Amino acid sequence: MREVKCVEESASVGEARQLDLEQQYVSRAYHRLDELRASSDRELRRVRTTQFGGGHQARSERDAFATYYEDRLAQLNSVDERLVFGRLDTTDGDRHYVGRLGLATEDHERLVLDWRAREAGAFYQATAASPMDLVRRRHLIMDSRDVTALEDDVFDPSGVADTDVVHGEGALIAALNSERTGRMTDIVATIQAEQDRIIRAPLSGVRVVQGGPGTGKTAVALHRAAFLLYEHRERLAKSGVLIVGPSASFLWYIERVLPALGETGVVMSSLADLYPGVHGTVETDPWVARWKSGLHMVDVIARAVADRQKVPEKGQWLDVDGHRVKLSRSLVSRARERARATGKPHNEARETFVKVVVKELAQTLGEELNEKSGSSMDRSYLREDLRQSREVRVALNLLWLPLTPQQLVSQLFAKEHYLRSAAPDLTDEQVSRLLRPADAPLTVADVALLDEAAELLGDFESAGIKVRGDRSLEDRKAQESAQKALEAMAEGFEDIGAQGVVTVEQLTAFNAEAPHRVTAAEAASSDRTWAYGHVVVDEAQELSPMQWRVLMRRCPLKSFTVVGDIAQAGSAAASATWQEALEPFVGERFALEELTVNYRTPQPIADAAARVARAAGLTVSDPTAVRDGEPPVVVEVASGVGLTDAVVARVGEELERLAGGLVGVVCPGDLLASVAPALDRAHPGMVAAGMRSLDRRIMILTPWDAKGLEFDSVVVVEPRRIAADPAGGPGNLYVAMTRPTQRLYLVGAHGMPAGLDAAAEQPGAPGLIS
Numbered sequence: 001m002r003e004v005k006c007v008e009e010s011a012s013v014g015e016a017r018q019l020d021l022e023q024q025y026v027s028r029a030y031h032r033l034d035e036l037r038a039s040s041d042r043e044l045r046r047v048r049t050t051q052f053g054g055g056h057q058a059r060s061e062r063d064a065f066a067t068y069y070e071d072r073l074a075q076l077n078s079v080d081e082r083l084v085f086g087r088l089d090t091t092d093g094d095r096h097y098v099g100r101l102g103l104a105t106e107d108h109e110r111l112v113l114d115w116r117a118r119e120a121g122a123f124y125q126a127t128a129a130s131p132m133d134l135v136r137r138r139h140l141i142m143d144s145r146d147v148t149a150l151e152d153d154v155f156d157p158s159g160v161a162d163t164d165v166v167h168g169e170g171a172l173i174a175a176l177n178s179e180r181t182g183r184m185t186d187i188v189a190t191i192q193a194e195q196d197r198i199i200r201a202p203l204s205g206v207r208v209v210q211g212g213p214g215t216g217k218t219a220v221a222l223h224r225a226a227f228l229l230y231e232h233r234e235r236l237a238k239s240g241v242l243i244v245g246p247s248a249s250f251l252w253y254i255e256r257v258l259p260a261l262g263e264t265g266v267v268m269s270s271l272a273d274l275y276p277g278v279h280g281t282v283e284t285d286p287w288v289a290r291w292k293s294g295l296h297m298v299d300v301i302a303r304a305v306a307d308r309q310k311v312p313e314k315g316q317w318l319d320v321d322g323h324r325v326k327l328s329r330s331l332v333s334r335a336r337e338r339a340r341a342t343g344k345p346h347n348e349a350r351e352t353f354v355k356v357v358v359k360e361l362a363q364t365l366g367e368e369l370n371e372k373s374g375s376s377m378d379r380s381y382l383r384e385d386l387r388q389s390r391e392v393r394v395a396l397n398l399l400w401l402p403l404t405p406q407q408l409v410s411q412l413f414a415k416e417h418y419l420r421s422a423a424p425d426l427t428d429e430q431v432s433r434l435l436r437p438a439d440a441p442l443t444v445a446d447v448a449l450l451d452e453a454a455e456l457l458g459d460f461e462s463a464g465i466k467v468r469g470d471r472s473l474e475d476r477k478a479q480e481s482a483q484k485a486l487e488a489m490a491e492g493f494e495d496i497g498a499q500g501v502v503t504v505e506q507l508t509a510f511n512a513e514a515p516h517r518v519t520a521a522e523a524a525s526s527d528r529t530w531a532y533g534h535v536v537v538d539e540a541q542e543l544s545p546m547q548w549r550v551l552m553r554r555c556p557l558k559s560f561t562v563v564g565d566i567a568q569a570g571s572a573a574a575s576a577t578w579q580e581a582l583e584p585f586v587g588e589r590f591a592l593e594e595l596t597v598n599y600r601t602p603q604p605i606a607d608a609a610a611r612v613a614r615a616a617g618l619t620v621s622d623p624t625a626v627r628d629g630e631p632p633v634v635v636e637v638a639s640g641v642g643l644t645d646a647v648v649a650r651v652g653e654e655l656e657r658l659a660g661g662l663v664g665v666v667c668p669g670d671l672l673a674s675v676a677p678a679l680d681r682a683h684p685g686m687v688a689a690g691m692r693s694l695d696r697r698i699m700i701l702t703p704w705d706a707k708g709l710e711f712d713s714v715v716v717v718e719p720r721r722i723a724a725d726p727a728g729g730p731g732n733l734y735v736a737m738t739r740p741t742q743r744l745y746l747v748g749a750h751g752m753p754a755g756l757d758a759a760a761e762q763p764g765a766p767g768l769i770s
C-alpha cells in the first residue's frame with residue numbers, strides 16, 4: 001500500500017504551521033470517515049430493501065449482510081474521538097499516521113494505520129536506546145476533531161530539522177488530567193511501552209499480569225482483548241472472547257472501552273453470572289464461602305450426584321397391568337453398575353439404567369406369564385407396558401431421578417442427609433451453618449458448584465442452547481448460497497474502504513453461520529458448554545479454586561489473560577499467590593509479568609495505603625505514581641449521627657472543589673442504609689448506589705463493589721471496620737484507599753486502622769482533623 005503524501009513542510013515551519021499541517025491531514029481522515037459512514041449507511045438501506053427471495057436461506061442472507069453493515073456502521077461511529085493520535089517518521093523517509101482504526105482512500109492509499117497493526121507497534125515501543133527505525137514519534141493531542149497540541153520524541157536529530165520539533169504538555173499527562181466521567185475510557189493514544197508488550201503478547205498460554213493499584217491492569221487487559229480480536233480475527237470472531245470481572249458495577253464501568261475500540265463481540269460476565277440463567281447473591285458467611293470454594297467440592301458434588309443413583313434397602317413388588325413383578329436389590333445394583341460403566345453423565349446414563357431394569361423385568365414377567373399360561377409367546381410388548389406402568393416409573397425415578405444442577409445444589413444444602421452423605425467430614429455445627437431452605441437464592445459460591453454439577457449431570461432439557469452437531473451439509477448449502485449473494489452484492493462492497501473490506505472467504509463464512517446464530521457472543525453467553533477462544537480475567541486475585549475450575553472449562557485451549565493484584569484480595573476464598581491459584585490447572589506453565597507505574601492514585605495517598613496494608617500484614621508492591629498530590633485527610637468523629645454528618649459534609653466540600661468530577665463513598669455494607677439516605681437528603685438526585693448512571697456525581701458502594709473503579713475523590717467510611725472484616729478486610733481497605741485520582745478522606749467513629757496512626761506522626765504524612 002502506498003502512503004499518502006502529506007503537505008510538504010519547509011525546514012523552517014513554526015509550531016503554528018505544524019499544527020495547521022497536522023490539522024489538514026486529520027481533517028482529511030475525518031472526511032474519509034464521514035464518507036465511509038455515509039456509504040455503509042446507504043448499503044444498509046439497500047440491503048434492507050433488496051429482494052433476496054422469500055425463503056429462510058434468503059432471509060438469513062439478508063440478515064447477515066444487514067448485520068455486517070450495522071456492525072461496520074457501529075464501528076465507524078465509535079471511533080470519532082481521537083481518530084488519529086500519532087505520527088511515525090521512519091529512517092527511510094516514510095510517514096505513517098496511527099489511529100483508532102485503519103483507513104484508506106477510495107484509491108486504496110493508506111490514510112491511517114490501525115494502532116494494532118504490526119507497523120504501529122513502534123509508536124508505543126520505540127525508545128532512545130531502541131528507536132526501531134524511527135527518527136521521530138509525534139503525539140497529536142486532540143479535542144474532538146481539532147488538533148490542539150503536538151508533542152515530539154526525536155530519536156535521530158539528524159533526521160529532522162530543529163524547527164520541526166514540537167514539545168507539548170505530554171500526551172500522557174493530558175490524558176490523566178481529563179475529568180473522570182464514571183466510565184473507563186480507552187488509553188489507545190498513550191499506551192506505555194511496558195503495557196504495550198503485554199497487549200501484543202501471543203494469544204496462546206496463560207499470561208498473568210500482576211500490578212499494584214492503578215497500574216493500568218484493566219486498561220491493558222481490555223486493549224489486549226481488542227488487539228487479539230484484530231490479530232486473530234478469524235478464530236476469535238467465531239469462538240468469542242470472555243471478559244470476567246468482579247461485579248456488575250465494574251462491568252458497567254468498563255463496558256464502553258471495547259466498543260470505543262471498534263470491538264463489540266465480547267461476552268462480559270461477573271463472577272455471580274458465570275452460570276447462564278443464574279445470578280448468585282452474596283455469600284454472607286465467610287466460612288461457608290471458603291468451604292464451598294475449595295477443590296474438595298469436586299468430590300462433594302460427585303458424591304452428591306452418586307447419592308442420587310440409589311439402590312433400595314430391599315426389593316419391591318410393582319404392579320404392571322394387573323401383574324406383579326419384583327424389582328430386586330440385586331437387579332437395581334447391576335443396572336446401576338452398567339449405567340455408571342458407560343461413563344456418561346447422570347442424566348444421560350439414566351437411559352442405560354432404565355433399559356437394563358426394564359429388560360430384565362420384562363424377561364422375568366414374560367417367563368412368569370408363559371409359565372402360567374403354559375405357552376412360549378414372544379412378549380416383547382412387555383417392555384413398553386413396563387415403561388408405561390406408573391409404579392415402574394415412580395420406582396425408577398426414585399432410584400435414578402433426572403436432575404437439573406439447580407435442583408441438585410439446592411437440595412444438597414436443604415436436606416441434611418444429602419449434605420452429610422456428600423460431605424461426611426462436616427461437624428454438626430458446620431452442617432447447621434450450611435443448611436438453608438430449599439428455595440433460598442443461590443449464592444456466588446454456588447455458581448461454581450452448579451457448573452460442576454452440570455458437568456456430572458449432563459444434558460437436561462433446560463441445560464442451555466445446543467449449538468454443536470454436524471453442520472457440514474448445512475454449511476455447504478449456506479456457503480453456495482452466500483457465494484451467489486456475494487456476487488450480487490459485490491458492487492456495494494467496493495467503496496467500503498480498504499481496511500474494512502471483508503474477503504470473499506470471510507463473508508462466506510460469516511454468512512454460512514447465519515442460520516445458527518447472529519453473533520458468537522450471543523450464542524456463547526447462553527451456552528455453558530461454549531468453548532471460548534480467549535478469556536480475560538480482571539481482579540483475578542478474588543477467584544476461588546472452584547471459580548478457576550469453571551473458567552478453565554470455558555476455555556479448553558487455556559488461552560488466558562489474567563490481571564490482578566494479590567494484595568487487593570478481599571474475598572474469603574482468594575488465593576495467597578498466583579502459583580497457588582493456577583498450579584492445580586496449569587502447573588508452572590504461566591507467564592508472569594509486572595506493571596510498575598501507578599497512573600491513578602497520587603503518591604502520598606498510595607504511600608499511606610501501602611503503610612496501612614503492610615501494618616495489616618499484606619505484602620504490597622510500591623509502584624511509582626505519576627501524580628503528586630495531597631495526603632489523605634483523616635476525620636475522627638464522635639459516633640452515630642456525627643459519622644453521617646461528617647460524611648455528608650466532606651462530600652459536599654468535594655463536590656464544590658471538583659466542579660463536575662465524581663465522588664465515591666466507600667462504606668461497609670451495614671452502614672449503607674444510614675449513609676445513603678443522608679447523602680440523598682443533602683444532595684437530592686445526585687446519589688447513585690453502585691456504578692450505573694452517568695448523571696449522578698456521588699456513588700455509594702461497598703468495598704467489594706468499588707473494586708477496579710476510580711473516582712476523583714473518595715470518602716472511606718469507617719476504615720477500621722472495613723479492615724476488621726474477617727473476609728479479606730485489609731485487602732478491601734487497600735482497594736478503597738487507592739480509588740481516588742485526587743483526594744482521599746477517611747471518616748470514622750471507631751478509630752483509624754493501624755499504619756495510618758503511625759503515618760500521621762511522620763512529616764508529610766496524612767493530616768489529622770478532629
Ligand SMILES: Nc1ncnc2c1ncn2[C@@H]1O[C@H](COP(=O)(O)OP(=O)(O)OP(=O)(O)O)[C@@H](O)[C@H]1O
Binds near residue numbers: 175185564
Ligand atoms: N498508558 C496510560 N495512559 C493513560 N491513562 C492510563 C494509562 N494506563 C493506565 N491509565 C489510567 O490509569 C487508571 C488506572 O488504570 P486501571 O484501572 O487499568 O488500573 P488497575 O491496575 O486495573 O487498577 P486497580 O488494580 O486499582 O483496579 C485508569 O484511569 C486508566 O485509564
